[in-house]
Amino acid sequence: MPAIGCIPPPSPLICRQTRLTRARPPDIRGRMPDGVASDTICRAADDATAADRLFAAVGELILSGAIEQGAKISEPDLAARFGTSRAPLREALRRLEERKLVTRIAHQGARVTRLCPERIAEIYQVREALEGIAAREAARHMPEAAIAELRRLLDLHEARVTAHDVYRQGSEDDDFHFRIIRGSGNQMLIRLLLDEYYLLIRLLRRKLSRPGGLAQRALVEHRRVLDAIAERDPELAEAMMRRHIAAAFDRLRQAMVVPNPAPRPRKEDKA
Amino acid sequence: MPAIGCIPPPSPLICRQTRLTRARPPDIRGRMPDGVASDTICRAADDATAADRLFAAVGELILSGAIEQGAKISEPDLAARFGTSRAPLREALRRLEERKLVTRIAHQGARVTRLCPERIAEIYQVREALEGIAAREAARHMPEAAIAELRRLLDLHEARVTAHDVYRQGSEDDDFHFRIIRGSGNQMLIRLLLDEYYLLIRLLRRKLSRPGGLAQRALVEHRRVLDAIAERDPELAEAMMRRHIAAAFDRLRQAMVVPNPAPRPRKEDKA
DNA sequence: TGCCGGCATTGTGTCGACACTCTGCCCGAT
DNA sequence: ATCGGGCAGAGTGTCGACACAATGCCGGCA
Numbered sequence: 001m002p003a004i005g006c007i008p009p010p011s012p013l014i015c016r017q018t019r020l021t022r023a024r025p026p027d028i029r030g031r032m033p034d035g036v037a038s039d040t041i042c043r044a045a046d047d048a049t050a051a052d053r054l055f056a057a058v059g060e061l062i063l064s065g066a067i068e069q070g071a072k073i074s075e076p077d078l079a080a081r082f083g084t085s086r087a088p089l090r091e092a093l094r095r096l097e098e099r100k101l102v103t104r105i106a107h108q109g110a111r112v113t114r115l116c117p118e119r120i121a122e123i124y125q126v127r128e129a130l131e132g133i134a135a136r137e138a139a140r141h142m143p144e145a146a147i148a149e150l151r152r153l154l155d156l157h158e159a160r161v162t163a164h165d166v167y168r169q170g171s172e173d174d175d176f177h178f179r180i181i182r183g184s185g186n187q188m189l190i191r192l193l194l195d196e197y198y199l200l201i202r203l204l205r206r207k208l209s210r211p212g213g214l215a216q217r218a219l220v221e222h223r224r225v226l227d228a229i230a231e232r233d234p235e236l237a238e239a240m241m242r243r244h245i246a247a248a249f250d251r252l253r254q255a256m257v258v259p260n261p262a263p264r265p266r267k268e269d270k271a
Numbered sequence: 272m273p274a275i276g277c278i279p280p281p282s283p284l285i286c287r288q289t290r291l292t293r294a295r296p297p298d299i300r301g302r303m304p305d306g307v308a309s310d311t312i313c314r315a316a317d318d319a320t321a322a323d324r325l326f327a328a329v330g331e332l333i334l335s336g337a338i339e340q341g342a343k344i345s346e347p348d349l350a351a352r353f354g355t356s357r358a359p360l361r362e363a364l365r366r367l368e369e370r371k372l373v374t375r376i377a378h379q380g381a382r383v384t385r386l387c388p389e390r391i392a393e394i395y396q397v398r399e400a401l402e403g404i405a406a407r408e409a410a411r412h413m414p415e416a417a418i419a420e421l422r423r424l425l426d427l428h429e430a431r432v433t434a435h436d437v438y439r440q441g442s443e444d445d446d447f448h449f450r451i452i453r454g455s456g457n458q459m460l461i462r463l464l465l466d467e468y469y470l471l472i473r474l475l476r477r478k479l480s481r482p483g484g485l486a487q488r489a490l491v492e493h494r495r496v497l498d499a500i501a502e503r504d505p506e507l508a509e510a511m512m513r514r515h516i517a518a519a520f521d522r523l524r525q526a527m528v529v530p531n532p533a534p535r536p537r538k539e540d541k542a
Numbered sequence: 543t544g545c546c547g548g549c550a551t552t553g554t555g556t557c558g559a560c561a562c563t564c565t566g567c568c569c570g571a572t
Numbered sequence: 573a574t575c576g577g578g579c580a581g582a583g584t585g586t587c588g589a590c591a592c593a594a595t596g597c598c599g600g601c602a
Contacts (some may be wrong), residue, residue, distance in 0.1 A: 048377065049556090050555075051555080052377070076582090087358075087558095088555075088556065090362070091365055094365050094369075108563090108564070118458075122457045122459040125404060126457070128404075128462050132400060133400040188393040188394055188397055190392060192397065205547090322585075347552090354588080359585075377555085379593090
């Protein structure tokens with residue numbers, strides 16, 4: 001039973017600058033939460049296939065909010081807008097579907113996934129478990145150097161937070177989490193969280209006003225997680241991370257109820 | 272902020288009998304571990320698109336071992352074998368890729384994912400966390416009726432196990448887990464585990480001889496999980512489930528080392 | 543005899559076109 | 573006036589074909 005090369009392509013994913021046709025100025029603003037994920041998941045999307053580029057571009061379009069949640073996605077439209085045929089676009093949509101960013105119904109088309117509160121709660125439940133594992137494994141495998149670097153990062157965050165009391169658009173928050181996830185060394189987990197779950201988290205962040213004023217709190221929790229990892233205490237790290245995620249969700253939920261009492265429209269279209 | 276319909280299509284997936292062309296006898300044996308998942312994930316794949324049918328068929332081909340792990344998948348070949356064009360096959364492959372059953376490299380083709388021991392360990396780590404959550408939530412949300420039914424199922428298993436001392440091909444084992452996962456009521460979790468992770472688990476089960484003689488042990492663990500759920504004790508349920516998965520992995524790992532010292536061929540082709 | 547470069551072949555990525563399905567609109571009937 | 577059926581339009585699913593990339597083979601050269 002041979003068992004060697006597994007999952008070689010580390011991650012095809014949403015990248016920063018993504019052009020579409022080989023020689024064309026960037027018409028899509030594929031901005032990433034600066035300095036965050038650009039180095040994480042990206043692969044040079046330059047010599048990649050059109051489908052890859054479209055996957056990245058459309059993904060970014062969705063995550064950036066350029067295409068609203070629930071909006072229908074017309075294949076001919078989008079393909080034309082990108083100057084490609086439908087084939088690569090369909091591939092991109094299919095991959096986005098698997099990552100749950102779009103929902104497709106046969107003979108009816110694709111639309112951007114709409115996240116309801118129940119689904120958001122579920123996402124956070126799963127995220128809690130997964131990042132708990134990540135923290136646990138990071139406590140086991142994360143190199144000392146990475147830990148030190150992460151500590152410096154948190155110091156930097158603290159400086160910013162005391163100045164503005166806000167984790168800028170969640171990108172710094174993500175940065176912290178990404179590093180721990182990568183620190184786990186668990187390839188399956190890394191792929192699952194970075195390639196799939198964080199897309200959903202970024203998506204739901206779009207529709208939720210970030211609860212400001214609590215960055216200080218999050219920072220404290222981050223420090224606790226990091227301390228546990230630095231002490232090489234897997235159980236504690238897991239517990240702290242889980243508690244942090246749970247707390248973050250609590251904060252999120254409170255922000256969720258306020259702005260929107262209960263408007264429940266049934267149908268609407270047009271992208 | 273409207274937020275209503277999310278993730279409507281419960282699950283397109285590997286089904287039992289899957290025909291390809293509308294009117295053609297089933298040339299692909301799409302057998303499921305009988306009586307297990309047939310009711311879980313399936314959707315009548317009859318009026319579905321060719322891509323859906325191919326997705327199910329090729330998936331089953333892989334899971335059944337008809338296409339070996341690491342084997343190359345030639346698009347023209349497979350398409351011809353199924354009497355379709357490459358377009359729907361490519362869609363199927365792409366979806367299988369997202370589910371990590373096949374690995375594709377641009378301009379080079381797709382091959383069945385090969386699971387190395389490290390990856391298997393990672394899968395079990397993640398599975399432990401996810402099914403832990405599932406058990407926890409099942410303790411909260413699973414209907415009494417379902418619990419009672421599950422108890423009867425375990426009684427049935429016990430009868431079989433005392434007779435043969437083996438969980439038949441893992442299908443009964445899966446049945447137990449599936450019910451708990453579904454009992455969690457967490458749609459995201461259900462999709463993640465059933466649509467994605469259990470495919471991998473079935474795949475790795477193919478390459479690992481099932482450690483017989485330990486069914487009794489697994490059954491005891493199953494009962495503990497169920498008891499905790501019946502007592503509506505989420506924490507205990509989670510702990511028991513995690514322990515069960517961890518123990519199952521231990522058993523698996525022992526089975527992993529024995530039959531295969533270290534043959535490591537580098538390359539081979541042909542499906 | 544072994545290594546390197548060119549060539550043919552295979553196969554993937556992409557394209558344009560067609561068929562069938564679904565949606566929305568218009569019209570006639572009740 | 574409202575409801576049901578038919579029709580047109582749009583859109584998705586599928587197909588066959590082509591271009592470029594990658595692989596493997598063959599011959600030339602050291």
